Structure formats: structure tokens, C-alpha cells
Amino acid sequence: EVQLVESGGGLVQPGGSLRLSCAASGLTFSSYWMTWVRQAPGKGLEWVANIKQDGSEKYYVDSVKGRFAISRDNAKNSLYLQMNSLTAEDTAVYYCAREGPSTALDYWGQGTLVTVSS
Amino acid sequence: QSVLTQPPSVSGAPGQRVTISCTGSSSNIGAGYDVHWYQQLPGTAPKLLIYGNSNRPSGVPDRFSGSKSGTSASLAITGLQAEDEADYYCQSYDNSLSGWVFGGGTKLTVL
Numbered sequence: 001e002v003q004l005v006e007s008g009g010g011l012v013q014p015g016g017s018l019r020l021s022c023a024a025s026g027l028t029f030s031s032y033w034m035t036w037v038r039q040a041p042g043k044g045l046e047w048v049a050n051i052k053q054d055g056s057e058k059y060y061v062d063s064v065k066g067r068f069a070i071s072r073d074n075a076k077n078s079l080y081l082q083m084n085s086l087t088a089e090d091t092a093v094y095y096c097a098r099e100g101p102s103t104a105l106d107y108w109g110q111g112t113l114v115t116v117s118s
Numbered sequence: 119q120s121v122l123t124q125p126p127s128v129s130g131a132p133g134q135r136v137t138i139s140c141t142g143s144s145s146n147i148g149a150g151y152d153v154h155w156y157q158q159l160p161g162t163a164p165k166l167l168i169y170g171n172s173n174r175p176s177g178v179p180d181r182f183s184g185s186k187s188g189t190s191a192s193l194a195i196t197g198l199q200a201e202d203e204a205d206y207y208c209q210s211y212d213n214s215l216s217g218w219v220f221g222g223g224t225k226l227t228v229l
Contacts (some may be wrong), residue, residue, distance in 0.1 A: 035218075044220060045220040046220065094131065095163055100169070102170035104154040104170065105209075106175060108165070
């Protein structure tokens with residue numbers, strides 16, 4: 001059974017940093033693109049970033065470019081999102097997801113809440 | 119506002135059929151990129167419902183179907199059940215933004 005478990009969320013002050021982790025099990029992690037998607041309270045889904053199997057390609061939504069960095073450690077079956085210069089607009093539940101057939105997101109974690117507030 | 123436009127809400131009685139539209143443009147759906155659909159039950163993570171415009175993952179009932187034409191896509195749900203009450207999102211790729219985009223989401227209410 002595929003499982004994705006996010007961690008690292010919490011309360012952080014504006015301008016602060018946070019590193020999210022996503023532990024994967026039940027899949028050959030190194031074979032899949034992986035993605036971060038976020039959802040602000042009461043709002044819709046927003047794609048944040050994705051990363052190729054070997055980490056050689058990374059893509060970001062414009063609003064986080066230069067502030068967020070996606071990475072992975074295939075030896076540890078883990079995905080990461082380093083978030084810097086956080087603002088209130090980054091407050092959201094952050095989900096990690098696997099890109100499966102036709103690049104659809106076929107498995108999702110339960111999400112981790114990031115709250116940016118003073 | 120979202121690059122992909124969905125109606126904020128739809129409703130239907132049990133047993134009825136409802137459709138949810140997803141309207142894009144020539145830089146996303148109209149450019150030939152696949153459309154995927156997700157169901158998000160209250161308080162839970164999204165779940166893949168339809169991939170590649172019209173394909174159902176294993177375990178998704180055939181009451182759910184997807185289609186795509188031109189710059190739009192649609193999700194149809196037949197034989198509505200109370201458990202279908204959820205938020206539904208479409209997703210595609212946009213080449214002008216060089217990234218994935220979601221629709222704003224549609225809340226389905228089963229009357």
C-alpha cells in the first residue's frame with residue numbers, strides 16, 4: 001500500500017523558514033515525479049512545485065520561485081520542501097503527491113498545516 | 119481567479135445526474151494537455167477520480183465519467199449518492215505559466 005506522510009508544518013513568523021518532509025513507502029520512490037500542492041484555509045488547490053525522479057528537473061509556481069526549494073533523497077524515500085521568506089499568503093495545508101498515469105496525482109499524503117503569523 | 123474555470127457549486131437529488139464543467143484556454147486544455155479530476159471529501163486529502171480526460175483509476179465507480187472537447191472538460195456523475203457530496207477540482211498543464219493549474223473547485227450538494 002502506497003503511503004505518503006508529511007511532517008514539519010507548524011507556526012512560523014513572517015519572514016521565517018520551514019522545511020517540510022514527506023516520507024514515502026509502498027512504492028519505488030525513485031521511479032516517480034513527486035509534487036507539492038497546497039490549500040489555503042477555505043480555498044482551492046494550488047500546485048506548488050514538482051521534481052523529476054533523479055532531481056535533475058524542478059519546477060515552481062511563480063509565487064514561490066526564489067523562496068521555496070523542492071528536493072528529494074531517493075535513498076531515504078523522502079521528498080522535501082524548504083520554504084524561506086514566508087508570508088501570510090503561504091499559510092496553507094501542504095500535501096505531497098505522486099505523479100502517476102498521465103501525470104495525474106494518484107496518491108496524496110494527509111497534509112501538514114503551515115501557519116505564518118506573528 | 120483560476121486559470122481553469124469551474125462553477126462554484128452544483129446540486130442534485132439522489133439518483134440524478136450532474137455535470138461539472140472546467141473551462142480553459144488555448145494554453146492549457148485547448149493545447150491538448152490532459153485533464154484530471156479530483157474529489158475532496160470534507161476534512162480529507164484530495165483523491166484522484168479521473169485521469170487522462172476520461173480514465174477511471176481502479177476502485178472509482180463507473181458512475182463517474184470525464185470528457186474533453188476543445189478548451190473545456192466535464193465531469194459527469196450519474197446516480198447521485200449522499201456520499202458524493204464533496205468538492206471537485208479539475209487540473210491541467212498550462213504552457214504559458216509553465217506549470218500545473220487547478221480549477222477553483224466545485225462544491226457538489228446532494229439535496
